[in-house]
Amino acid sequence: MTAAAGGGPERVAPSSVEDLVTVLASATEEQRVVNVVGGGTRQGYGSPPPPDLVLEMSGLAGIEEWDPDDLTVTVGAGTEVAELEAELAERSQTAVLPEIPGRSTVGGVISVGVSSLRRARLLGTRERMLEVRLVTGDGRVIRGGGRVVKNVSGYDLPRLVVGAFGSLGVITSVCLKLWPVPPASATVTIDDIGASERVRRPLAVLERNGVTEVFLWGTPEEVSASGGRLGGVAVEGHHWPADPEGPFQWSVRVPPASTSAAVGRLPAGWDYLAIHGAGEIRAASADSQGADELRSWVETSGGALVETQAPDGALDGLDPWGSPPPGLEIQRRLISQFDPGRVINPGRLPGGL
Amino acid sequence: MLSVDRVLEEPVELYLYSRDASLMQGQATCVVFPHTTAEVAEVVRVAERHSVPIVARGAGTGLAAGAIPVDGGIVLSTTAMNQIEIDVENRTAWVGAGVINLDLSNEAEPFGLVFAPDPSSQSACTIGGNVANNSGGAHCLAEGATTSHVLGMEVVLAGGEILILGGQAPDMPGLDLKGLMVGSEGTLGVVTRALVRLLPIEADVRTLLLDFEELEGATRTVSEVIASGLVPAALEIMDQKMTTAVENWLKAGLPCDCAAILLAEVVGEPEAVEAEAALISRIGLANGAREVKVARDEAERAILWKGRKSAFGAVAQVSPNYYLHDTVVPRSRLVETMEEVQAIADRYGLDVYNVFHAGDGNLHPLMAFDASDPVMLDKVHKAGEEMVAACLSRGGALSGEHGIGLEKRDMMRADFTELDLDAQARLKEAFDPGGIFNPAKVLPEGSRCFDFGGVRREIPDGAWV
Numbered sequence: 001m002t003a004a005a006g007g008g009p010e011r012v013a014p015s016s017v018e019d020l021v022t023v024l025a026s027a028t029e030e031q032r033v034v035n036v037v038g039g040g041t042r043q044g045y046g047s048p049p050p051p052d053l054v055l056e057m058s059g060l061a062g063i064e065e066w067d068p069d070d071l072t073v074t075v076g077a078g079t080e081v082a083e084l085e086a087e088l089a090e091r092s093q094t095a096v097l098p099e100i101p102g103r104s105t106v107g108g109v110i111s112v113g114v115s116s117l118r119r120a121r122l123l124g125t126r127e128r129m130l131e132v133r134l135v136t137g138d139g140r141v142i143r144g145g146g147r148v149v150k151n152v153s154g155y156d157l158p159r160l161v162v163g164a165f166g167s168l169g170v171i172t173s174v175c176l177k178l179w180p181v182p183p184a185s186a187t188v189t190i191d192d193i194g195a196s197e198r199v200r201r202p203l204a205v206l207e208r209n210g211v212t213e214v215f216l217w218g219t220p221e222e223v224s225a226s227g228g229r230l231g232g233v234a235v236e237g238h239h240w241p242a243d244p245e246g247p248f249q250w251s252v253r254v255p256p257a258s259t260s261a262a263v264g265r266l267p268a269g270w271d272y273l274a275i276h277g278a279g280e281i282r283a284a285s286a287d288s289q290g291a292d293e294l295r296s297w298v299e300t301s302g303g304a305l306v307e308t309q310a311p312d313g314a315l316d317g318l319d320p321w322g323s324p325p326p327g328l329e330i331q332r333r334l335i336s337q338f339d340p341g342r343v344i345n346p347g348r349l350p351g352g353l
Numbered sequence: 354m355l356s357v358d359r360v361l362e363e364p365v366e367l368y369l370y371s372r373d374a375s376l377m378q379g380q381a382t383c384v385v386f387p388h389t390t391a392e393v394a395e396v397v398r399v400a401e402r403h404s405v406p407i408v409a410r411g412a413g414t415g416l417a418a419g420a421i422p423v424d425g426g427i428v429l430s431t432t433a434m435n436q437i438e439i440d441v442e443n444r445t446a447w448v449g450a451g452v453i454n455l456d457l458s459n460e461a462e463p464f465g466l467v468f469a470p471d472p473s474s475q476s477a478c479t480i481g482g483n484v485a486n487n488s489g490g491a492h493c494l495a496e497g498a499t500t501s502h503v504l505g506m507e508v509v510l511a512g513g514e515i516l517i518l519g520g521q522a523p524d525m526p527g528l529d530l531k532g533l534m535v536g537s538e539g540t541l542g543v544v545t546r547a548l549v550r551l552l553p554i555e556a557d558v559r560t561l562l563l564d565f566e567e568l569e570g571a572t573r574t575v576s577e578v579i580a581s582g583l584v585p586a587a588l589e590i591m592d593q594k595m596t597t598a599v600e601n602w603l604k605a606g607l608p609c610d611c612a613a614i615l616l617a618e619v620v621g622e623p624e625a626v627e628a629e630a631a632l633i634s635r636i637g638l639a640n641g642a643r644e645v646k647v648a649r650d651e652a653e654r655a656i657l658w659k660g661r662k663s664a665f666g667a668v669a670q671v672s673p674n675y676y677l678h679d680t681v682v683p684r685s686r687l688v689e690t691m692e693e694v695q696a697i698a699d700r701y702g703l704d705v706y707n708v709f710h711a712g713d714g715n716l717h718p719l720m721a722f723d724a725s726d727p728v729m730l731d732k733v734h735k736a737g738e739e740m741v742a743a744c745l746s747r748g749g750a751l752s753g754e755h756g757i758g759l760e761k762r763d764m765m766r767a768d769f770t771e772l773d774l775d776a777q778a779r780l781k782e783a784f785d786p787g788g789i790f791n792p793a794k795v796l797p798e799g800s801r802c803f804d805f806g807g808v809r810r811e812i813p814d815g816a817w818v
Contacts, residue, residue, distance in 0.1 A: 069576050069685040070714070092582055113524055124523065126532065127501050142776040143769070148681040150498065150713045151750040152487045152536050153757055153768055154795060155780045159500065159532045163524060182582035200553055200622065219583075219632070222625035255521035257442035279522050303522035325527035326516045330783060334528060337779035350526040 009051045015059035017172050025139030028341035036166050038108025044309030046320055046348035057107055060172050072147055074175040077107025092181040096122045099240035107171045113163025120277030121203045128176045129158035134169035137339030147175045165348035168338040184223040187239045188214045190232040198229045205276040208241040244271035246284030247311045254279045254303035265297055288316040295322050321350035354395050359386040370428045373413040375760055379421030384428040390545040394513035400427055406792045409539040411479030417758030419538045423793040431481045434545055443521050444551045450481025450544050466551035469496040473662045484544050487536030489754035491587045494712040500535040505548035511785050538756050539791040541784040555620035559630040560654040563642040564611040570641035571613040572687045575711045577636045583629055588712035589616040589661050595706040598667040605660040616661055664708040672721030676733045680741050682749035684714040693743045694718045701736040715753035757795045765797050774800040
């Protein structure tokens with residue numbers, strides 16, 4: 001464990017679960033606000049108070065167990081997604097985590113609840129979760145789930161931690177369900193989104209600022225047949241688009257059939273990446289003008305507009321999450337069972353939780 | 354509150370509604386049939402007022418005694434809540450908890466859609482039951498179990514509070530409460546409607562039957578198929594005993610002189626299924642398959658699946674009772690686990706039939722016996738516990754898809770630490786501080802390290818019969 005001196009909050013990088021237990025138990029005792037950092041790529045969510053302690057997870061990294069035959073891998077939360085996926089790719093497997101992760105860590109991606117661009121076909125990050133180990137705010141080490149691909153033993157804690165921003169505890173390791181990577185893949189650029197319907201279940205249909213690409217994988221026979229049906233320009237392999245970047249960043253979540261309509265309602269000048277079939281649009285903008293109107297349309301359609309990043313001190317008057325979700329009282333009670341002092345990432349979740 | 358015709362109180366009726374498909378028997382105080390979520394909320398409030406437990410019940414096909422009232426209580430039958438509203442554009446449906454699984458897929462079929470989870474009991478079991486148990490089925494290898502298909506739900510929680518959780522949009526902000534409700538076996542509240550994802554019916558399908566002289570050839574085929582980058586829609590294995598029982602009953606043309614059969618199914622674009630079926634054949638033959646039979650048409654395919662899904666019924670034809678287990682091991686340890694399961698059965702002098710979801714490592718050893726012989730029943734339970742322990746010792750899980758219920762709750766201690774179980778009990782407490790919803794299920798008594806004042810109920814004598 002190391003602690004850096006200097007101004008600002010104390011920084012701690014526990015090198016073992018025992019270290020982490022000590023850190024969290026004393027943070028709870030002393031009522032110190034802890035900010036958990038993986039790769040530091042998604043620190044813009046919610047309205048957290050300034051932390052007393054920054055907890056770096058890089059010391060709890062690495063693959064603990066991986067038998068390719070089982071299609072499962074157990075990794076430390078601080079493992080970088082890029083590193084894990086590179087390792088898995090050597091045996092033609094993937095954890096189906098975000099494709100261009102930067103320095104994102106497995107624990108970070110899970111805690112924030114971001115998903116792969118392949119989610120319309122292979123579903124989101126929650127569907128990867130088989131087992132979770134975490135340390136609660138008051139320093140209890142607990143496990144939920146198991147290291148097998150199918151398990152209904154007890155409450156589904158592994159999936160509950162996805163998008164929970166550490167409110168149930170700091171994740172130390174997870175077991176993920178893997179997917180084999182088939183031999184052939186292609187990226188096909190099409191003119192009209194309607195053409196994508198000629199393939200029944202493509203791996204992904206992504207629209208980046210008006211350019212639509214269909215991602216295919218499978219046997220060589222399937223990929224070439226599907227590519228032919230789509231028309232358009234096909235290139236071998238997958239060339240994933242990066243998430244839009246800008247001072248303000250957004251996540252638009254709508255019913256899948258409303259994805260195009262939502263793209264049409266983005267304020268002028270917003271960069272976007274729409275995941276068709278999944279109802280998710282990632283966007284970036286120079287300012288937050290028009291976000292209010294977009295939010296009210298999105299919420300009326302049964303979705304949410306989340307401000308995932310804003311410049312320091314931006315006073316746009318927007319709640320980053322929008323209208324509070326149902327069941328806030330139960331959420332609060334749940335969290336208080338796991339982080340009674342509410343010291344881990346407070347203020348990140350909607351409703352001020 | 355509910356008219357007289359929607360409440361049952363006769364002893365015979367109470368007896369029937371105090372059982373499910375397990376070997377256990379509970380005791381219902383009364384059975385109610387609410388039509389609406391508001392009525393469910395009313396029932397919950399009454400139950401709380403009188404400190405009477407509520408046990409929600411779908412079709413009672415559960416195998417882990419999750420739906421039996423342990424020591425008196427209101428059995429809340431969901432069967433009258435059976436509306437289906439399909440949204441074709443978004444490929445979703447709002448489905449009443451009492452809708453039968455297969456009815457949903459039949460209803461969705463004209464729109465080219467299907468509900469993926471397909472437990473063997475799908476012609477009887479309900480969506481509410483599927484949600485409560487996170488049910489799987491032969492096709493969850495590629496598509497995931499029920500939780501992967503539940504986007505939202507309407508629930509009645511403690512205090513009769515009605516909430517709509519989740520929705521058609523992905524990643525709705527806040528803790529994923531609806532995800533936690535799935536698989537919670539009715540212990541956190543009552544799900545009255547579920548918003549489920551439907552999948553497009555695939556363009557083409559190939560169903561293959563491979564027979565092997567050694568079980569290991571079948572399991573190695575499964576491993577190599579997946580290693581080749583293919584996740585078939587289903588990979589199911591039946592051992593010789595099970596195959597013979599099915600064949601004697603159904604005359605499906607299954608080979609009975611081999612150690613195991615592997616039923617494989619691939620779906621997708623026509624070019625894909627052609628290539629994938631050829632690949633599975635090749636891998637199978639290289640691993641000692643004697644023959645690869647490909648279903649030529651829908652009728653042949655249907656009979657192969659009927660054989661698989663009737664496995665448990667087939668054993669019922671040859672034995673007065675059977676006890677079916679459900680455990681999981683890492684796929685790479687299937688063969689050694691099967692050998693140990695057989696050894697355990699031999700030691701107790703029991704007949705064991707095997708059918709399993711090989712792609713998932715999900716075993717279903719089934720012991721045939723005569724329950725009127727109390728010695729036998731005791732042996733069956735002991736052998737079952739040893740089989741579960743054998744799986745756990747190989748890094749497996751207590752239950753893959755049937756649930757914990759009352760049947761396995763005391764075995765939870767073999768898988769989880771005291772702190773793990775305490776955390777689970779805290780989840781329960783946050784939802785159900787009064788302990789009103791399906792008490793005595795999932796978690797062993799005393800899971801909560803600190804007493805929380807809920808009503809504690811012991812399992813009555815004879816609950817195992």
